[in-house]
Amino acid sequence: MAPARVVAVVLLAVGSLLLSAAADTATAPSPQPFVWQKAHATFYGGADASDTMGGACGYGNLFAEGYGTRTAALSTVLFNDGAACGQCYKIACDRKRADPLFCKPGVTVTVMATNFCPPNDALPNDNGGWCNTPRPHFDMAQPAWEKIGVYKGGIIPVMYQRVPCVKRGGVRFRINGHDYFNLVLVSNVAAAGSIKSMDVKSSDSEDWMPMARNWGANWHSLANLTRKMLSFRLTNTDGHTLVFNDVVPKGWTFGQSFVSKLQF
Numbered sequence: 001m002a003p004a005r006v007v008a009v010v011l012l013a014v015g016s017l018l019l020s021a022a023a024d025t026a027t028a029p030s031p032q033p034f035v036w037q038k039a040h041a042t043f044y045g046g047a048d049a050s051d052t053m054g055g056a057c058g059y060g061n062l063f064a065e066g067y068g069t070r071t072a073a074l075s076t077v078l079f080n081d082g083a084a085c086g087q088c089y090k091i092a093c094d095r096k097r098a099d100p101l102f103c104k105p106g107v108t109v110t111v112m113a114t115n116f117c118p119p120n121d122a123l124p125n126d127n128g129g130w131c132n133t134p135r136p137h138f139d140m141a142q143p144a145w146e147k148i149g150v151y152k153g154g155i156i157p158v159m160y161q162r163v164p165c166v167k168r169g170g171v172r173f174r175i176n177g178h179d180y181f182n183l184v185l186v187s188n189v190a191a192a193g194s195i196k197s198m199d200v201k202s203s204d205s206e207d208w209m210p211m212a213r214n215w216g217a218n219w220h221s222l223a224n225l226t227r228k229m230l231s232f233r234l235t236n237t238d239g240h241t242l243v244f245n246d247v248v249p250k251g252w253t254f255g256q257s258f259v260s261k262l263q264f
């Protein structure tokens with residue numbers, strides 16, 4: 001390649017890097033994906049992850065939902081009022097900051113955000129108040145934590161980055177609530193993992209109605225949608241939108257789940 005063309009190609013490459021960096025800061029949720037950042041990690045539950053039921057995202061029984069034990073509770077700054085529910089993080093023990101005896105070298109584990117690790121203001125940030133603001137902290141299911149840490153360590157410094165979530169099958173919806181209050185749990189979301197906005201449309205209407213995040217991965221609508229055929233429109237936190245046409249059949253009842261064929 002002639003030198004002038006090499007320069008042009010390099011400039012182009014630098015230009016697009018700058019552009020994508022600018023786009024990231026404009027649209028990326030907090031924390032930014034694909035950048036290694038520092039945090040700490042502890043574990044909860046038993047070695048059988050018996051405490052992986054429930055959680056502040058509302059996914060329910062994590063085994064039944066297919067999430068297994070690769071799950072974590074996030075501190076306030078990471079949890080972001082539930083906006084982080086469903087996001088995935090690759091985590092490694094940080095040997096530079098840890099007692100090397102407590103790090104398992106050369107391994108990472110990927111966990112999904114399923115829960116909130118509440119602050120404990122009675123304890124200092126550096127001694128038990130691990131999830132206090134402004135600390136980024138992962139309280140992981142024990143089997144996931146033990147992939148990267150040695151039990152005796154208890155708490156380890158980690159490096160983490162957001163990664164796309166990998167899921168089998170389509171996005172799922174579970175409807176709870178009552179007439180004029182539909183609480184829809186959105187789960188099994190691949191890629192970004194987290195949802196930025198959601199709308200609902202019933203088959204007897206032309207109009208999409210916005211839903212609001214109620215708690216965790218639960219979104220609500222105050223319309224009376226009972227037993228009507230429903231479509232949902234989801235936009236994930238990467239800005240991609242999918243329409244789930246007629247994913248809920250006419251005659252549905254509260255407590256039912258619906259598996260779509262679509263995935264991000």
Ligand SMILES: *[C@@H]1O[C@H](CO)[C@@H](O)[C@H](O)[C@H]1NC(C)=O
Pocket residue numbers: 179180224225226227
């Ligand atoms: C909500 O809609 C359903 C189905 O159309 C209807 O049977 C029910 O009475 C409505 N609920 C209320 C409280 O109006």
